[in-house]
Amino acid sequence: MSALHHNRFIGRGARNIRVSFEFFPPATEEMEKTLWDSIERLAPLSPNFVSVTYGAGGSTRERTHATVKRILSETPLIPAAHLTCVAATCEEVDAVVRNYHAAGVRHIVALRGDAAGGAGAGYAPHPGGYKNAADLVAGIKRLADVEVSVSAYPEKHPDSATIEADIDMLKAKVDAGATRAITQFFFENDLYFRYLDRVRARGINIPIVPGILPVQNFKTTKNFAARAGASVPAWLAERFDGLDDDPATRKLIAAAVAAEQVLDLADRGVSDFHFYTMNRADLVYAICHLLGLRPTAKQAA
Numbered sequence: 518m519s520a521l522h523h524n525r526f527i528g529r530g531a532r533n534i535r536v537s538f539e540f541f542p543p544a545t546e547e548m549e550k551t552l553w554d555s556i557e558r559l560a561p562l563s564p565n566f567v568s569v570t571y572g573a574g575g576s577t578r579e580r581t582h583a584t585v586k587r588i589l590s591e592t593p594l595i596p597a598a599h600l601t602c603v604a605a606t607c608e609e610v611d612a613v614v615r616n617y618h619a620a621g622v623r624h625i626v627a628l629r630g631d632a633a634g635g636a637g638a639g640y641a642p643h644p645g646g647y648k649n650a651a652d653l654v655a656g657i658k659r660l661a662d663v664e665v666s667v668s669a670y671p672e673k674h675p676d677s678a679t680i681e682a683d684i685d686m687l688k689a690k691v692d693a694g695a696t697r698a699i700t701q702f703f704f705e706n707d708l709y710f711r712y713l714d715r716v717r718a719r720g721i722n723i724p725i726v727p728g729i730l731p732v733q734n735f736k737t738t739k740n741f742a743a744r745a746g747a748s749v750p751a752w753l754a755e756r757f758d759g760l761d762d763d764p765a766t767r768k769l770i771a772a773a774v775a776a777e778q779v780l781d782l783a784d785r786g787v788s789d790f791h792f793y794t795m796n797r798a799d800l801v802y803a804i805c806h807l808l809g810l811r812p813t814a815k816q817a818a
């Protein structure tokens with residue numbers, strides 16, 4: 518794809534691009550500073566929303582609540598709070614939904630969550646809890662007038678028997694009230710478009726927003742992908758080969774890889790992007806700049 522072609526796209530379509538950013542609640546004072554530096558850096562791009570991940574454990578859950586409340590009180594951003602049904606009763610989950618709503622949250626990202634034993638452990642619903650993500654979506658919609666986003670898996674959720682079963686679950690989540698799906702990250706855009714074709718053929722018409730993971734650290738990303746059921750193509754490994762001790766070059770390669778991916782998606786008609794920031798702003802900000810996004814006057818002031 519030529520630079521001229523990209524320039525024509527940017528000039529024409531930047532105003533139609535919508536982005537969202539995912540953060541995770543910090544566990545230390547240093548991580549807290551990194552998170553809020555990143556939020557301050559990315560906020561002027563006026564994202565559609567920013568999501569905050571959620572852990573089933575008490576301390577992680579409280580950090581999620583604290584982060585969401587601070588975003589609400591100190592920034593103009595719209596937070597989307599993650600929620601899972603792992604290791605919790607329906608009553609406990611419902612209390613979280615009510616607390617979110619009372620705090621001003623009007624968007625929840627509903628996820629089944631990983632098994633309590635970690636990735637690879639067999640998942641079993643809590644005896645008194647929601648049985649899966651579709652059940653959770655229905656529970657949320659019964660309790661509160663909020664927007665609900667859910668997850669989607671271009672390469673199939675690791676626990677799903679088949680891609681058809683996986684899409685059946687997405688359909689159940691939509692039927693329960695979900696109005697947006699955000700995909701697991703992927704590195705081959707054709708995987709996304711093949712998945713989108715199958716989803717649309719199933720009669721699912723909500724936005725399927727591609728999840729983009731800029732590669733901050735290739736080894737970490739490879740391990741993360743293995744647990745998430747996402748493939749890492751050989752060409753991606755080759756681009757980072759020999760750069761383990763060269764973080765400066767690694768960052769340049771990471772920016773180039775992610776920019777190539779999002780510009781191709783945009784050129785093929787995608788207008789919404791969800792970035793897994795890993796609480797770092799630099800690569801994400803650069804990619805958004807290439808997509809044509811600029812700080813708004815109000816935010817930049």
